[in-house]
Amino acid sequence: MIMEKIAELFIILILVSVVLNVSSPFLKFAIKLYSFQSLMLAFYIFMGAIHFNSINLYGSFAITVIFKVILIPYFLFKTLKRVKMDKEIDMYIGIPEAVVFAGSLTLLSNLIAQKIIKIGLTFGSFVFTIALATFLIGAMLMITRKTLFSQIIGFLTIDNAIFLAGNSITHGMPLLVELGVLFDLFVSILILSILILNLRRNVAS
Amino acid sequence: MYELILILPAVALIISIFADVLWMSYLQLVISVLIFSTVITIAMTFSNITVFLGSFFFIDYINLVILITVSTLEMFVAFYSFGYVRTEIASGISKRKFKFYYFWKNLFVLSMMISIVSNNLGIYWTGLEATTLATALLVSFNRTKESFEATWKYVIMCSVGIAIGLFAIVVLYFTTSQVYGESLQSLSFVSIMRASSELDKNFLMLAFILALVGFGTKVGFAPMHNWLPDAHSQGPSPVSALLSGVLLNTALLGILRFYQINWAAGIYYPRYFLIGFGFLTIMVSALSIIKQTDYKRLFAFSSMENMGIIALGFGIGGIAIIGSLLQIFFHALNKGLLFLSSGNVLAVTHERKIEKIKNLSNNFPITSLVLLFGVMGISGMPPFAMFLGEIYIMTGVFRSNILLGFLVFILLIFIFIGLFGKVLKMYTGNMDNAERMNELQSEKVTHRGINDNKRKKTEGSVHPFMIYVPLILLLVSSLLLFYVPPQFLNIVKSASYEFQGRIIF
Numbered sequence: 001m002i003m004e005k006i007a008e009l010f011i012i013l014i015l016v017s018v019v020l021n022v023s024s025p026f027l028k029f030a031i032k033l034y035s036f037q038s039l040m041l042a043f044y045i046f047m048g049a050i051h052f053n054s055i056n057l058y059g060s061f062a063i064t065v066i067f068k069v070i071l072i073p074y075f076l077f078k079t080l081k082r083v084k085m086d087k088e089i090d091m092y093i094g095i096p097e098a099v100v101f102a103g104s105l106t107l108l109s110n111l112i113a114q115k116i117i118k119i120g121l122t123f124g125s126f127v128f129t130i131a132l133a134t135f136l137i138g139a140m141l142m143i144t145r146k147t148l149f150s151q152i153i154g155f156l157t158i159d160n161a162i163f164l165a166g167n168s169i170t171h172g173m174p175l176l177v178e179l180g181v182l183f184d185l186f187v188s189i190l191i192l193s194i195l196i197l198n199l200r201r202n203v204a205s
Numbered sequence: 206m207y208e209l210i211l212i213l214p215a216v217a218l219i220i221s222i223f224a225d226v227l228w229m230s231y232l233q234l235v236i237s238v239l240i241f242s243t244v245i246t247i248a249m250t251f252s253n254i255t256v257f258l259g260s261f262f263f264i265d266y267i268n269l270v271i272l273i274t275v276s277t278l279e280m281f282v283a284f285y286s287f288g289y290v291r292t293e294i295a296s297g298i299s300k301r302k303f304k305f306y307y308f309w310k311n312l313f314v315l316s317m318m319i320s321i322v323s324n325n326l327g328i329y330w331t332g333l334e335a336t337t338l339a340t341a342l343l344v345s346f347n348r349t350k351e352s353f354e355a356t357w358k359y360v361i362m363c364s365v366g367i368a369i370g371l372f373a374i375v376v377l378y379f380t381t382s383q384v385y386g387e388s389l390q391s392l393s394f395v396s397i398m399r400a401s402s403e404l405d406k407n408f409l410m411l412a413f414i415l416a417l418v419g420f421g422t423k424v425g426f427a428p429m430h431n432w433l434p435d436a437h438s439q440g441p442s443p444v445s446a447l448l449s450g451v452l453l454n455t456a457l458l459g460i461l462r463f464y465q466i467n468w469a470a471g472i473y474y475p476r477y478f479l480i481g482f483g484f485l486t487i488m489v490s491a492l493s494i495i496k497q498t499d500y501k502r503l504f505a506f507s508s509m510e511n512m513g514i515i516a517l518g519f520g521i522g523g524i525a526i527i528g529s530l531l532q533i534f535f536h537a538l539n540k541g542l543l544f545l546s547s548g549n550v551l552a553v554t555h556e557r558k559i560e561k562i563k564n565l566s567n568n569f570p571i572t573s574l575v576l577l578f579g580v581m582g583i584s585g586m587p588p589f590a591m592f593l594g595e596i597y598i599m600t601g602v603f604r605s606n607i608l609l610g611f612l613v614f615i616l617l618i619f620i621f622i623g624l625f626g627k628v629l630k631m632y633t634g635n636m637d638n639a640e641r642m643n644e645l646q647s648e649k650v651t652h653r654g655i656n657d658n659k660r661k662k663t664e665g666s667v668h669p670f671m672i673y674v675p676l677i678l679l680l681v682s683s684l685l686l687f688y689v690p691p692q693f694l695n696i697v698k699s700a701s702y703e704f705q706g707r708i709i710f
Contacts, residue, residue: 056387116411142361155364155365155368158365158368162368162371162375165375166375169375172387173375173378173392174327174388174392177328177330180331181331181371183331184331187338188338188360191338191341191342192357192360192361195353195356195357195360198345199350199354199357
């Protein structure tokens with residue numbers, strides 16, 4: 001019982017970090033938030049690992065920490081330093097409106113999740129609701145912000161949401177598949193960083 | 206034997222890291238011919254579904270059709286690349302750049318092969334995402350601003366789309382894990398098909414819709430298509446041919462797998478989604494083809510239209526499925542020849558706009574004929590093989606709903622007019638008076654220099670392989686209308702049985 005409460009705390013922190021991300025225009029802070037969010041996801045997986053005592057989930061915890069908490073934010077920081085941007089200026093809608101939208105998306109995903117879920121899940125339908133909300137808010141981040149960097153953050157948020165959903169309705173994907181997915185994600189971040197650098201160089205010249 | 210499909214591209218990939226470009230181009234020919242002959246040997250001796258490499262990979266009739274398509278087009282592209290590399294290096298592009306060309310191309314082919322023959326849906330996903338990443342730096346090969354922007358759009362849109370596809374796989378995994386428990390087996394396609402009647406139907410339906418939207422982004426279905434024309438037109442021509450002819454089919458295979466699972470579980474209404482998306486795709490591409498001004502974008506939209514027709518055929522079912530499977534193979538050949546021969550024009554003139562290119566019949570006698578007949582073929586005219594696929598699909602559509610048939614027919618006529626009118630303009634068309642005056646004046650000034658320029662702007666300056674590979678593709682595609690090998694027809698027929706849920710393990 002106490003385990004479930006702690007796991008739910010981690011899940012709530014994920015949602016909080018996503019909403020904070022919507023409300024702040026600072027890019028460095030956004031990367032830090034992403035790292036924090038991934039750490040919470042990893043802790044959630046860790047709680048599951050203790051609860052079910054499965055080696056698969058321990059492995060999943062380890063690779064999540066390595067790729068999502070350390071490697072990807074490290075490369076994003078490196079790219080940000082070379083691009084020399086610090087703040088998001090171009091947005092289609094302002095920050096207050098975006099936060100209101102994020103709240104209503106959370107409500108909407110609660111409604112959707114209650115329609116879909118009938119069968120008992122790992123930690124209840126609560127996790128699935130948060131996963132859907134994170135997914136929708138990540139998509140909103142991608143749509144409303146114009147800077148290329150914010151689009152990467154939005155994409156990473158969507159990816160985290162799918163991992164969360166995968167860990168909520170099942171006990172995590174098989175380790176081999178998860179490793180492949182994370183490696184692909186890591187390489188795509190590298191390629192997107194290369195593209196950002198090249199695009200900046202072309203605009204400057 | 207079966208393992209060779211994966212080992213050969215991997216060997217090519219490893220060698221391409223170390224080898225010199227010109228050496229690599231010879232080696233690539235050998236390896237591509239070997240891959241082709243391996244696949245043909247498998248196709249000749251194939252009798253039932255085979256699992257290999259620890260049940261992670263398998264071959265059945267459906268992915269055998271796509272495997273034949275990939276290996277055939279890849280062999281022709283390897284021959285074309287042999288000439289392309291030499292021509293581009295002669296015109297002053299550094300050798301170093303082309304080293305990466307072979308590296309990324311082999312990685313692309315390897316990851317495509319992995320995702321085609323994968324039995325495990327998770328591995329299929331990994332391979333498909335890897336194709337996006339491998340082609341990203343090929344699309345931005347020219348290093349212009351437009352190509353970087355096209356690549357950005359391509360990587361971001363496809364990554365998000367495929368992430369939604371991952372969500373579909375997660376939902377499917379949840380459904381199957383109630384039968385098999387949480388293990389790799391619940392992602393294995395063969396096991397899922399065996400247990401299909403025990404699965405939860407609501408979740409299967411949800412998984413299909415997510416997969417359709419997710420992988421559909423990579424196929425280029427209508428509302429999610431706007432990365433496709435940019436990415437396909439910016440890459441080097443051999444890569445465009447592979448992207449358009451083969452990669453779209455690989456992504457379609459994912460949707461077809463989910464469709465098959467749903468069909469086997471007794472859920473029949475996903476077909477209306479396929480029909481709807483297919484029709485919408487044909488309509489959007491027909492309207493966009495009419496106002497195109499760039500000939501590579503024109504062909505990119507045409508391949509979008511053909512994916513729409515193929516999806517429509519799979520949705521209609523019955524005889525149209527045979528048409529769709531034939532269309533997958535014939536479209537790859539035909540689109541390959543269009544991109545390759547238009548690549549010759551691009552390599553010589555460095556001009557992408559349709560109105561800037563005129564009088565091809567004089568300067569490019571063979572290439573322009575191939576281009577003209579290729580456009581006839583791609584719009585389904587009789588002396589070329591795509592007629593066969595299209596007539597089966599259209600027969601199926603007319604049988605099921607006559608109104609839909611008429612609508613599709615009208616759209617196909619639109620597409621034919623759009624394509625043919627534009628290419629005909631490039632084929633004939635005289636220079637404007639003003640341009641001719643300009644040329645005459647400048648000829649008076651520097652007699653010698655303009656002559657050199659003129660000699661450069663014809664077909665003679667490209668490598669002979671670049672001229673004759675599209676021609677051979679055209680001949681093959683014309684020959685296939687009159688003689689389809691009986692073994693291939695057998696494979697296609699058996700594949701269409703698989704769609705009705707009748708799989709013999």
